[in-house]
Amino acid sequence: MIFTILKVIGIILLVVLALILTALLCVLFVPVKYRAVGSFDNTDIRAKAHASWLFHLFALHIEYADETDGYIRLVFVKKKLFDNYEAFNDDVMDDAAKTETEDKVSENTGDEPKISADESEHITDEQAEDECTASTHNGYRSVTDENQHIKQQTKLTHKKTYKKRSKKPHKKQFKDKSDKIKNCIYKLKREYSDERNKVAFSHLKKELFIILKRICPRRLKLTMVYSTGSPDTTGISLGVLACFPVGYTNRWRITPDFESEKPYAKGSFDIKGHVIVISILAATLRILFDKNCRRLYNRISR
Template structure:
């Protein structure tokens, strides 16, 4: 009976563990990754504020970020990860300010003992020098009186000889400097011409090799297929990740009607920006550049859909063959 009870207990444990594994895999693959971004932009009053949140796995894992403009060049930013109730900061302006203050304090503390040690050393050196100078001065007074007459006579003779020698040496130096200067100019001119020829040959050879490699890749038979395939998959990935709901408005001016019209035409290429809940108001009459906007974006996507897209690319033989060719051409 005891053996059967142990078997039952083990079977129950195995079933519970299998259920847990299935639950975790299904939740990781099928539970949506949700994100929400809110923001306000007012360039006239220097007011920019953006808040965002990304949640996953029943709100167990979440990422938060906050950006707010303090000055024209300074922003308060906070980015942190939250797992259950534990927070881990990736980036925070407060932490950076504290670190910089601590570094400044440490530098000041390190400077103070150095100054004290330097002052003590200087004081000791000055005291030793004063004692030595007092002893030597007494000896030098007696010796200097006897040597003055001898030195005066020697100085007169040496001055006459030095004048003759200096004239000869100066003439020799002038001729040697002129010859050295001419040799340097000749050497620099030759090196400049050789370097120019070598650099031009290297540049032409490098550009030619790169052009040949690009031409080989472009003329390959699998290039068109891989380009079309990857383009289709990238568009699908953008559709999956793009926000599903967009609310708000945007009013802007670039102080010139041509530029404002060009920017508005660029925004109309994307369906997200001209949705019913989001409105764009270009100002063609304003003389100053400004942006006034409020927006809220919500979106969600499943991790399984991205994995399926990547697996389709990975198991496509033509695409992987072409990527292998690119590597070989690049390394050649």
């Protein structure tokens, strides 16, 4: 009996360890694929970006045209990223405006019933009561309107005062961050001038280039027709673009328009690639376990 219980516990532990190992191997070796496709015509930009992992069980999709839309999918659960709050608020405001206009029209066009001379004596008391109730109701409405107007004014003044007060701390935070960045750059320059740290900087440069190579897209297509408005600047920009090897290695199709008198640019692009976690993790571990890099980090963090 005890042997069977231990056997069942051992099988369960082995299954759990196997699941953990397979999940770890999937995270390390299954690539994260991404692709972005789009077109542009001056300011009219339309693009789609999609990233997926593990046979599209985990995916992220974003579209941009007139409005931004997208979703994230985790196995079989799909959730939208951007909710159209503005359209919802516009619909609510339109409905409220319609109800208000209908109420006003019904009040203005309401037909008053005709009263005979015999019934007028009996209705005088009721009319007096109705006039009293109407006057109190109008008074109540005027008071509520005044209260709402006062609340709106107080909100506006509160927002203005809050904005005026919040300028100084934002400036201080920005100044503190800029000072930190300047100090960091100064420390890096000082450490780079030291010959003992040149080995660490060369190692960092090598590993960072490896990480960028692993992250960069495998395919980067571009087709574009453009003009700067004048033939000389169009030719100069074409010469500058031809200097970069990214263009001719990926066979970009860039056509200059020397006859157009207005600046414009239109075309399409296609970006595709994948990222393997194990390659980036290996590069970061090589940086962390390097003695020269650790000594450089300790000197900068002081």
